[in-house]
Amino acid sequence: MTATIDPVTVAVIGSALRALVGEAGDSLRRSAHSPIIREMLDYSCALFTAAGDAVAEDANIPALLGSMTYSMPHLLAENPRETVQPGDIFIGNDPYRGCTHTLDIHVFAPVFAEGRLIAWVGNLAHHTDIGGSNPGTEGFANQSIFEEGLRFPWVKLVEAGRENTALIRYFENNTRDPASSMGDLRAQIASARLGLRRMADIVARFGIDVLEAAMTERLAQGERRIRHVLAAAPDGKAAAEGFLDNDGIGMAPVRIAVSVEKRGDELIVDFAGTDPQMAGGLNCSRTATLSAVIFAVKAAFDPEAEQTAGSLRPLKILLPPGSAVNPAFPAAVSLRHLAAQRITDTIVRAIAGFRPDLAVAGAFVGFSSLAAECRHPRTGLTVVMADDLGGGMGGNRAFDGLSAVDPYLGNVGLLPMEICERQYPIRIVTTELEPDSGGPGRHRGGLGIRRIYEFLDRCDVVFYTEQTRPEFAAWGAGGGQPGAPARLVLERADGSSVAITKNRLIVEAGDRLVTVTGGGGGWGPPAGRDLEAIARDLREGKVSPAAARAAYGPGRAAE
């Protein structure tokens, strides 16, 4: 390997590698079957050194940021170098072998040049179903990983160019949606192969030595950049805690504790004090927790940086074994997203504790969702409708918080009302901003969403939400006040109604589900809010006169 490489070649190769993962991602998205990949963009592609360090990553959804960096070491440990051949493609999805949850299927292919293993290309995609107790595999009440479908250890999906048909047929036979799963798996294989072809072009153009030197230097640049940014920030240490409403089975809250210390050009994130792993399916697998940490660090310190393994080097992350953020086998982890959002929110809160310039309040992290198994209104076939609602983000030193968004790690789209009513026996009566849900402050928290679903036929529905308890609502910062919590209410056609947090129920025609998601926390003392901003909120009906009087004082509200 050449000892030195000029920065221009590093930049040109870097651009080529970025284009490679981007193109591999486009290819995966284009040829995938399920809307979760095509419309919600729940996939990621990356390129690694032979040692498994990510040098380029195309992460569309923040929840997957860096995930493959943490699964790769397991693949390498389970498959000694001499067993890896050109034309191999590996598969894995086991949360206890470095993956996030069983639905996220990882695929890796080794890149060989002149007989030498020089790199890996990989991708991961969220599949619609991989078996288990519930349609769509996820379940808040799952009590072990054995309820969460197939688990692939790191085995060869393709061996020296030949597909492992036994494995693929076994997979196909164990999913509720084989057409979609097989389509998505083929898209993953095609994307990996495209990456191999592009790598061959890059090797032909630059040579192995220059390419390897450039990859090494890119990692070093990534490390230098984050260390520089960290060194420029004030030293400090702060702790924060956040809670889940419950563990999916019982009613007791679950505590996430984190302390973040910035010392020189390093960052230590320690989850000591976090509650033990949960009985239900909300545990956050180790890799999913690590992704949440690196999202929070990136967002707080260097949002524009390219993600590489180099930028992870200054991070020391301590996850107590057997805890909700690093559960021990065989804990269930399928709904890790709820915990991951809360973990992210708690880390942001801790970092904001010693970084006054990161002046931002808490966000809605309840991820109110429903999945309904029902009959298609035209064809009568069984279909599964799914919808996830965001809420408000926190006010911050620059702006009011965003209203009605899927915050932090998520960024999924809302189901259009017209699509819903055409494809499912469910009418969405209204989708609107929820007045008074944003926490008051100098910069107000964003508003939550009110969406009302009216069922036109019998449906088997799974509902869940987090952040229903007022004490766990989005926190205010710098003197700002908390946002409103979420609530789900099922109004039966007979006039009765019941509040829900997590439940699976049969609903009948005429029943309605009222979902109100939470708002973001306010930033800065409400007394500091600009009169024009208060007037605009009142004019726009985002804050009611009564709430304005309570938050900003009768005098200011009257003005």
Add this chain to the structure above:
Amino acid sequence: MRRIGVDTGGTFTDCVLIDDEAGTITVEKVPSQPASPELAILDGLLRLVARAGLRPGDIDAVIHGTTIATNIVIEETYAPAGIIATSGCRDVVEIGTQQRLRPYDLLHRPKPVPVPRDRRHEVAGRLGAHGMEVVPLDEAATRRAVRALAAEGIGSIAVTGLFSFVDPVHERRIAELVAEEAPGTYVVISSDISREVREYPRFATTAVNATLAPKLDPYIRRLEAKIAEAGFTARLYVMQSSGGIATARRSMGERAHHLVLSGPAAGIIGGVVTSGISGITHLVTLDVGGTSADIGIVAGAETRVRFEMELPNGMPLHVPNLEIETIGAGGGSIAWIDAGGALRVGPQSAGARPGPVCFGLGGTEPTVTDAQVVLRRLNPAGLLNGGLKVDEAAARAAIAGLATRLGLGVEEAAIGVVAVMEANMAGAIRRSAARHGDDLRDFALVAAGGAGGLSTCALALALDIPRVVIPPHPGLLSATGLLTADLRHDLALPVMMDALAPDEALVDRQQAELEARVTCDLVEDGIAPGRWRCDHALDLRYVGQEYSLPVPAGRGEAIEAVVGRFHEIHARIYGHAAPGTPVEITAIRVTGRSVAESREMPRVAPHAAPPKATRQVWFTEAGGFVETPVIARFGLSRGETIDGPAILEQLDTTTVVPPGWRATVHDSLCLIIEEIAP
């Protein structure tokens, strides 16, 4: 036929006159006047006509490409407007998809909202998925809402209702009530803007229309009046986002939002012109400006039109538009070194002001143009025939600062800046092509804009594109595109039909209805029957998919054949197809066009060759500066070849022919540049 194309850009307004009988082409460039674009246009038109020795009344058509709508949506300087929404959808335009444009930004700026919530009124009224009335329209509440908006002085109202594309009954009634309560108010209903399912894109488009029309309509009228006053009797046409042109009247009101990509679309049509004259049917156009580069693809001499796009702020727009990929890479792109020591170029740009350091207009950051001056690919003695002074020493000093920090020589740093920008462009071109499963080895790369010719050969090499085409006037490609575009009307009707058991009679009836409507439009536009052309398409998808693909279809063609074509297109674009699985038809489309009377471009006669000059130019292939011939492009005669290294200059474009490449002057005076076979 004497036609003028006038393209308003950020810095210059370009005018091109083609006189078919005389076989001449005349060009004029005047400074743009962003506050009153029509004044610059008038100035350019009058100078152009005088230069050609004609009078305004001699001109038959004026075709205009404008960025005025583009700028309004980028800068969000919308006109005030109101919305009247029926039950449950007042906040749709603000909630959008609930996705964030910048997911890693914790201090995110608020979402774009063209109409603020206090100007959005909700009135009771709801239709079900199949158009049956679930809640009747509350007319009294509607009247109150109209009066409230009118009292605030709002002169433009968008009307939005769920499932209005199935039955516009509520939306139309609301429009009538607006006319009764507030006569003279501009009112637009979502079912007239788009007949496609999905409320957010339809409502957002309607809201954008309501905020554009009050600004664009007066502009178009002023422009028409100004040129009429100046003695022009020619009809005024405006370039649409679809790459077609429309009469001024059809560029207003409910079609105002069709102008959002008017300027960039003309550039791609310029690519079609180049295709026509050079005989090369598959082209990638690369239009490099100061701040950004637009990439377009012409395949089989046709542009690619899609029916939905996203504005820079993330808002969707339902409008026929050409696929254009824009990246932040241009002559003004700033080179910088990040905290980790990585060399980066763009997306920040010095633009036209303060501009590159070498232009001495106040720029202090090293840019790509400065690097090109250091490499002496751009003439260090000055550009635009001496109209633009270049300070070579300042460029060197700017790049030297970067070079020191990178530990490189000044020229190595300069070539590095250019190489990084080109690598970024190469990635964007590859992704654009991959989207349709294109093999770049079948394409030629066309330089457009002033700076395209500097990078095309390097990009062709990196992308395995076998040839480069430099049109006669790369800097005027957009303006020439205007002159050859078809007049075009796109219409669609939503349906929901099993494509494997179709009601062919119904499809035929609806195609006939659409064809009658576009024909009627063409008649009104004054197009002679001999020039009418109607193209049909059906939107198809596999049952279970959310998005459809438009598939070309013949009028009355068996649906089975169209379904077969759908599988093929699906396989090409998405990599797989599923023949044998259920397919449904979701829309019936027709495009009516007037075939342009002439796509011929007058052939510019080669000028007398000025004496050949040389200058030292840096080529990595040559290992440094080499004495390089600098040739006036129009001094070359047809069939002549020039082997690189060479620099070909013309008024507003510099073309680099690297060592190992050969430029041949095509019959059309296009330069075709290819690698010399080893």
